[in-house]
Amino acid sequence: MPVTTREIHLVARPEGEPKPSDFALVERRLPDPRDGELLVRNLAISVDPYMRGKMTGIRTYTDPYDLHAPMEGAAVGVVETSGDASFPENAVVVHNAGWREHAIVPAAGVRPVNVTDATPATAYLGVLGMPGLTAYVGLLHKAGLREGDTVFVSGAAGAVGGIVGQLARLWGAERVVGSAGTAEKVRYVTRELGFDAAFDYHDGPVADQLAKAAPDGVDVYFDNVGGEHLEAAIGAAKDFARFALCGAISGYNATGPRSGPRNLGLIVTKRLTLRGFIVSDDPELAGEFHRDVAPAVAEGRITFRETVVDGLERAPEAFISMLRGGNIGKMLVRTS
């Protein structure tokens, strides 16, 4: 039976910080799914920093969003009508047709997930989804975490950063240090996530605060922020330190080029390695990630928080807020 549903379209390419008027809420009627398709009622959709890059209209590692079409991104939902025998009705699935209340998706683009008390459906958008995998791949495979390392992670209270810090502890780091943007976030990462030290980057130069938090220097830096944070991490790096560069949210809304770190000469003298990475390049690591991380989440050795905004119509607001640092843990929009 056809359903009437709503979706968020991108209608203008943002200049600087996105505005609500860059988005439109569009009502739409969906037909029944065909053979091999599923009609999914989304429970929650993800808003993620990488989406800002796809709004620019410039192709990078992925195609930009089209204008006047739904934004896309991770979502978790319930199968309402199934055109594929391997997905029964009421199965909970993750897929990439976010920013809408219902979606018709090919069964091949859908992954069933195991919902329990410890791992609710929304966990598959965060700790057990792309952000968790990003933390895992970046920390263990790109930065090559070793036992005894001192690890620094920026954006430590975010969906990725919070997992990085906890994985670092579980995988043998000697000291885990984070930065975040509010006092509440600093308390969260030290008290709930077990970071050894953290600081609010508004409280003074990052370099000075990092020198206090990691006085013996940094072996691994996981960069979510860029800019001043990257410069400070280069300054604090020990010889042969390894950096996994995941993103640079401090610059995502910038309207022009920004000067880079002034201390890049240290990359040579300290023999640093800086590796940029995109999680989707390593799909073969998803298996070991779930095998390693899902039990740790189920047993409470890795914890997570969510910042939930209710109602699809508020997805742009949630996205804009997330870019401003308005979230602790994963920023989500509950859509049903």
Place this chain on the structure above:
Amino acid sequence: MPVTTREIHLVARPEGEPKPSDFALVERRLPDPRDGELLVRNLAISVDPYMRGKMTGIRTYTDPYDLHAPMEGAAVGVVETSGDASFPENAVVVHNAGWREHAIVPAAGVRPVNVTDATPATAYLGVLGMPGLTAYVGLLHKAGLREGDTVFVSGAAGAVGGIVGQLARLWGAERVVGSAGTAEKVRYVTRELGFDAAFDYHDGPVADQLAKAAPDGVDVYFDNVGGEHLEAAIGAAKDFARFALCGAISGYNATGPRSGPRNLGLIVTKRLTLRGFIVSDDPELAGEFHRDVAPAVAEGRITFRETVVDGLERAPEAFISMLRGGNIGKMLVRTS
């Protein structure tokens, strides 16, 4: 029999570009070598960019030069008096007691070299010495050159850059592109060294010239220069490009911090790897380097030039000139 000799001392730490008055020519009497020592008469000494960093008084990967002591660095010379049976008189050796006409050195710190028509003594300060090893280690082991790569090297007419380009060709690069600082150097690297394209970085923005020289992008960048060159290479990089960062001569005389590349966000979206390295970290690679490269030099498949300044007293002038780009190929000072 004791000899009277001359050496160059560092007497002031340069601010900005070194001046002749930062150095002093000092006469000195050397005793006879003791057991296990050699008295070497230097034939030529090397002036190298890394020496600028050791003049600052700041410890990096190596100790700074002491004031009122001889500058040190690679030299090639003849054993005049031997206190070690394995080094006969008149043996030609390489050692690290440069910037002087004679030196007493422990035999353990000396390496005998094989002088032929194709490999004169001075070759062991350049193509078969530290600069050649730097090119080899950086290109093959740090950047991980692969067949079919497009390689960009800055400072292409220098002691290191000229070897990088020739190694790249011999090891299967598809296209080799270089930058240099004069039209004569550009002709040298394209006509004598076999680069496919080169440009004078004074002729326009590096990014624009690189885009013309490597229109399909760059897989490997070997950085000797830093600054605008590094930014241009990041801009021209293909996805998954690898950068070996060897030095940043454009900033060595800078008196304050300089802004870094404005496009570091591309490290993430293009998944670039930037590796700083110092050749002395990998002494175990010297064996394969000599095995691979010495025959290529002997057979003329790798060529080199030298810019020679005569007389120890002119070593400061040669050093200052080298930092300004006054050399083609290896800058040397002939001392006897």
